[in-house]
Amino acid sequence: MKKLILAGAGHAHLMTIRNLSAFISAGVSATVVSAGDFHYYSGMGPGLLAGIYRPEETRFDVRKMTEARGATFLQGVIERIDAAGRRVILADGRTLAYDLLSCNLGSDVITLPGASPHLIPVKPIDNLHRAGAEIRNRLQGGPLRVAVIGGGPAGVEVAGNLLRLGKGAAHPLAVTLVSRDDLLLRYPARAGTLALASLRQRGATVIERQAVRQVEASRIVLDAGEPVLFDLALNAAGIGPSAVFGRSGLPVSKDGGLRVNAHLQCVSDPAIFGGGDGIHFDPQPLDRVGVYAVRQGPVLCRNLTAALNGKPLKAFLPQRRYLSILNLGDGRGILAWRSLIVSGHLAFRLKDAIDRSFMRRFQKE
Secondary structure: OOEEEEEOOOHHHHHHHHOHHHHHHOOOEEEEEEOOOEEEOHHHHHHHHHOOOOHHHOEEEHHHHHHHOOOEEEEOOEEEEEOOOOEEEEOOOOEEEOOEEEEOOOEEEOOOOEOOOOEEEOOOOHHHHHHHHHHHHHHOOOOEEEEEEOOOHHHHHHHHHHHHHHOOOOOOEEEEEEOOOOOOOOOOHHHHHHHHHHHHHOOOEEEOOOOEEEEOOOEEEEOOOOOEEOOEEEEOOOEEEOOHHHHOOOOEOOOOOEEEOOOOEEOOOOOEEEOHHHEEEOOOOOOOOHHHHHHHHHHHHHHHHHHHOOOOOOOOOOOOOOOEEEEOOOOOEEEEEOOEEEEEHHHHHHHHHHHHHHHHHHHOO
């Protein structure tokens, strides 16, 4: 009996998990390895922080999905891949043999210099739920200072949703956003202008073009200017691929992503596939955004089936452009499509409709 292991239960693996019964019916032993029973949808994370969404609206019960289809769900953290021995080694020492391995291990938030017990990375996404609950609780007892590090889409959305969370609280919530560059640097300039205006008009302090030199217990030391004092800080400074591939001696990009070919197959090992934030797509470097992981899902599922049966593989053809909508936390959004930048309530309603539709697609079963 051939053994298929899905390492991680992220966006790129949802289609395969949904079709696990077909693998089982074909006589394949399928195991999903994930750190937890639930996978949270990153696009709804900032709304989860603010309380716009309940946890159950933003997550997939991947254990239930797996076991309902006759496959095995194993809770664990993958430490290393032994490609030569075709084994996966877990952090607790357990090992799993495979004939075919697919990796959707996602990404981790970039580590900042220094340390603080009050610094929370925005990934995994359920960190945002816990942070929101802690902030609400602490605001009942007095004012609170929360800093957000990172001026990209995640930082802007987190800061905006913190402002929503603090609105109407018993005590003031002071929000400071620190960005190494201009806000939303990779977007057309108008997007950054709109985001900056929204945050400042609602009371946030925004510091642009200042790198973080050091994070200390309760303050952020910048390259220039006064340090930023905080009671709680959220790290949204950027993401990088899982370190598993580098530790395993597999071919990786400069930032550590598993190098895959057009078929989402490891460039050095045909028994390993991958998708999502943790890979580097050799034919064409891709932004690490959820839309690519979701669109890789059907191709990955098809190619795993083909590889197990010795059939030809299909190439993943990424779209050249993608729609991006940011949740500003006040019922408004910023929509970016090519050079078009639109802000307002309609943009957020569109994002909300798209996100809820995606969730229903995989939650209904």
